Amino acid sequence: xxxxxxxxxxxxxxxxxxxxxxxxxxxxxxxxxxxxxxxxxxxxxxxxxxxxxxxxxxxxxxxxxxxxxxxxxxxxxxxxxxxxxxxxxxxxxxxxxxxxxxxxxxxxxxxxxxxxxxxxxxxxxxxxxxxxxxxxxxxxxxxxxxxxxxxxxxx
Amino acid sequence: xxxxxxxxxxxxxxxxxxxxxxxxxxxxxxxxxxxxxxxxxxxxxxxxxxxxxxxxxxxxxxxxxxxxxxxxxxxxxxxxxxxxxxxxxxxxxxxxxxxxxxxxxxxxxxxxxxxxxxxxxxxxxxxxxxxxxxxxxxxxxxxxxxxxxxxxxxxxxxxxxxxxxxxxxxxxxxxxxxxxxxxxxxxxxxxxxxxxxxxxxxxxxxxxxxxxxxxxxxxxxxxxxxxxxxxxxxxxxxxxxxxxxxxxxxxxxxxxxxxxxxxxxxxxxxxxxxxxxxxxxxxxxxxxxxxxxxxxxxxxxxxxxxxxxxxxxxxxxx
Numbered sequence: 001x002x003x004x005x006x007x008x009x010x011x012x013x014x015x016x017x018x019x020x021x022x023x024x025x026x027x028x029x030x031x032x033x034x035x036x037x038x039x040x041x042x043x044x045x046x047x048x049x050x051x052x053x054x055x056x057x058x059x060x061x062x063x064x065x066x067x068x069x070x071x072x073x074x075x076x077x078x079x080x081x082x083x084x085x086x087x088x089x090x091x092x093x094x095x096x097x098x099x100x101x102x103x104x105x106x107x108x109x110x111x112x113x114x115x116x117x118x119x120x121x122x123x124x125x126x127x128x129x130x131x132x133x134x135x136x137x138x139x140x141x142x143x144x145x146x147x148x149x150x151x152x153x154x155x
Numbered sequence: 156x157x158x159x160x161x162x163x164x165x166x167x168x169x170x171x172x173x174x175x176x177x178x179x180x181x182x183x184x185x186x187x188x189x190x191x192x193x194x195x196x197x198x199x200x201x202x203x204x205x206x207x208x209x210x211x212x213x214x215x216x217x218x219x220x221x222x223x224x225x226x227x228x229x230x231x232x233x234x235x236x237x238x239x240x241x242x243x244x245x246x247x248x249x250x251x252x253x254x255x256x257x258x259x260x261x262x263x264x265x266x267x268x269x270x271x272x273x274x275x276x277x278x279x280x281x282x283x284x285x286x287x288x289x290x291x292x293x294x295x296x297x298x299x300x301x302x303x304x305x306x307x308x309x310x311x312x313x314x315x316x317x318x319x320x321x322x323x324x325x326x327x328x329x330x331x332x333x334x335x336x337x338x339x340x341x342x343x344x345x346x347x348x349x350x351x352x353x354x355x356x357x358x359x360x361x362x363x364x365x366x367x368x369x370x371x372x373x374x375x376x377x378x379x380x381x382x383x384x385x386x387x388x389x390x391x392x393x394x395x396x397x398x399x400x401x402x403x404x405x406x407x408x409x410x411x412x413x414x415x416x417x418x419x420x421x422x423x424x425x426x427x428x429x430x431x432x433x434x435x436x437x438x439x440x441x442x443x444x445x446x447x448x449x450x451x452x453x454x455x456x457x458x459x460x461x462x463x464x465x466x467x468x469x470x471x472x473x
Contacts, residue, residue: 116294118275122253139360142275143296144177146360 012048018065020087021077026050028080029060031154035076035109036069043067056083063089071101076109078102079136079152102133111155112140113147126155171469174281174288178299178335183342190307192462193455195472200458204470206233211264213256214240214291215247215271220431220453221291221300225268228460232470237264254283261286266467269293287467295329301430302335304459305389308452312426313386316340322348322381325391325411325436327357332430333391334361341365347372348381352407354398378411383420388413390429390449392436415440428452 024032029049038045044065053059068088077084078100088096106128112119119126119142128138128147136149170185181189210229214222217240226236238260239245247256253276260267261284269277274294281288292298310316321340323333327349337347337357341364349357349372356374365372375381382388393411398404412435413427429437429449441447465472 114274116272116274118253118273118279121273122279124254124275124279140275142278143294144360145274 012046012051012061012063014092015044015046015063015065015089016092018043018063018067018089019069019074020089021062021064021074021081022059022085022087023053023056023083024060024062024077024081025056026058026060029062031080032060032062032077032084034154035080036073038062038064041067072103075101075103076106079106079110080154082136102130102136105129106138109155110138110147111153112143112145113151113153114140114143114145117143117145119143170466172287173467174277174284174290175299175463175467176277176281176288176290176293177297178302178339180299186303186306186339186342189303189459189462189466190310192465192472193303193307193458196458196461196465197455199473200461201231202473203233204465204472205229205468208234208265208468208470209263210234210236210238210464211260211267212236212238212240212291213260213267213269213271214238215242215269215276216292217241218270218291220456221270221298224453224456225289225291225300225460225464228457229464231457232461232464234464238268253280257284257288266464289463289467292331295331297335298331298430299335300456300460300463301332302339303463304452304456305332305336305428305430306339307455307459308426308428308448309387311455312448313424316343318344319387320346320348320385321387321389322350322385323357323389323391324350324378324381324413325393326355327351327391328355329394330391333357333389336389337361338364341368341370345370348375348385349373350375350378350381350411352376352393352403352410354403355393376410378413379417382417382425383422386422386424386426388421388425388427390427390433390436392432392434412436412438413441414438415444418444418446421446 026049029047047062049060050058084100086098087094108125110126112126117140118124127141131137131139138147212222212225222240229236257280266287268289268291269280270291271293274296277288277290277293290297290299313319327333390413395404425446426448427446431449431453
């Protein structure tokens with residue numbers, strides 16, 4: 001009897017150079033794409049969702065070719081993917097791995113929970129200070145009210 | 156050889172051109188400086204130190220006390236006052252944005268005193284205006300000048316601000332004067348006594364601030380039990396419209412009404428304060444009690460607002 005060949009196949013193809021964002025909660029992959037404005041990017045972008053993960057059960061992954069993100073750019077995704085891993089790829093090889101960090105301030109991507117806030121009534125961008133990075137509590141720079149994880153809506 | 160001149164920034168001008176949006180925009184030291192200056196104005200309220208300045212008062216929602224208090228304060232110091240008391244007669248009615256209104260009025264004045272119905276509006280105004288903004292109330296958020304006049308009143312009646320027991324009674328959830336005053340008093344080692352219906356408790360963000368300063372607060376549902384414990388009783392109005400069920404309002408509306416007979420066991424130094432207007436939460440029979448301080452509290456507003464205007468405009472007080 002012939003031995004069955006075990007074929008290992010990547011669900012999402014490898015990239016030559018760029019950034020892999022791994023360990024995204026599966027349901028938040030499209031939110032990460034929105035936060036990073038990847039829809040407007042001209043780079044080749046590959047992504048997968050509902051992938052099996054021993055760590056998370058199910059996960060999402062995004063691979064962006066020829067793009068290396070600055071810290072303040074990528075750390076925004078920590079709001080929806082707090083355990084995401086960033087893998088820097090050069091010549092198909094892993095050059096560096098790091099975790100995202102919840103930033104100290106968040107602008108434009110989260111809506112203030114307070115319907116009477118100026119940011120929800122006039123042409124003013126939302127802006128928050130992160131006062132609790134573990135439980136994700138954001139204090140609005142304008143109305144000073146606290147938006148918590150369960151009331152967080154993304155713009 | 157270059158000569159280096161070291162300029163010592165005078166403490167006097169530290170608040171010059173700085174906006175007052177939230178009570179914590181000014182430090183504890185700056186709060187005390189305002190109170191000290193207000194004392195000078197109380198002794199000499201009419202002096203022409205602001206005669207070359209124009210003060211704009213922009214009230215996007217109704218106010219009698221705060222607006223007239225500011226206009227009186229500015230006028231007694233010789234400033235010219237311009238502005239509006241409701242936006243219906245202005246370009247705001249045509250849809251002009253707050254941004255454009257502020258940027259325009261900043262061209263005509265040296266300082267803008269502003270009351271607006273949206274939370275955070277004063278902070279935004281301070282970011283687009285080229286002149287300082289004094290927040291006279293932004294939605295349910297802050298009312299820092301009320302806080303300063305409340306602090307002035309407390310210090311005047313108690314002889315100090317530190318280590319007092321202060322009760323806040325009534326609507327602690329929506330009362331911006333309560334929020335601002337609690338936050339300011341956190342710099343003075345205050346013990347807070349909170350008396351309110353369950354639905355109108357102090358917000359967690361303010362309680363968090365108290366905890367961060369390692370201070371204590373006690374919660375009560377009944378007013379009588381707190382009276383013997385405190386130096387200041389700060390009363391606020393409970394509004395029917397804050398209750399989703401009108402029957403809940405009916406159950407509690409009389410539980411937070413102060414009557415003269417309730418003051419029998421109060422401390423001799425107790426003073427009763429209220430930001431006004433009052434409805435029924437302080438019974439008329441309290442007015443003749445020497446512990447009733449709420450009308451003098453309103454008068455103190457003129458001196459404190461004079462101090463704020465003088466500091467922000469950098470005018471030297473006589």
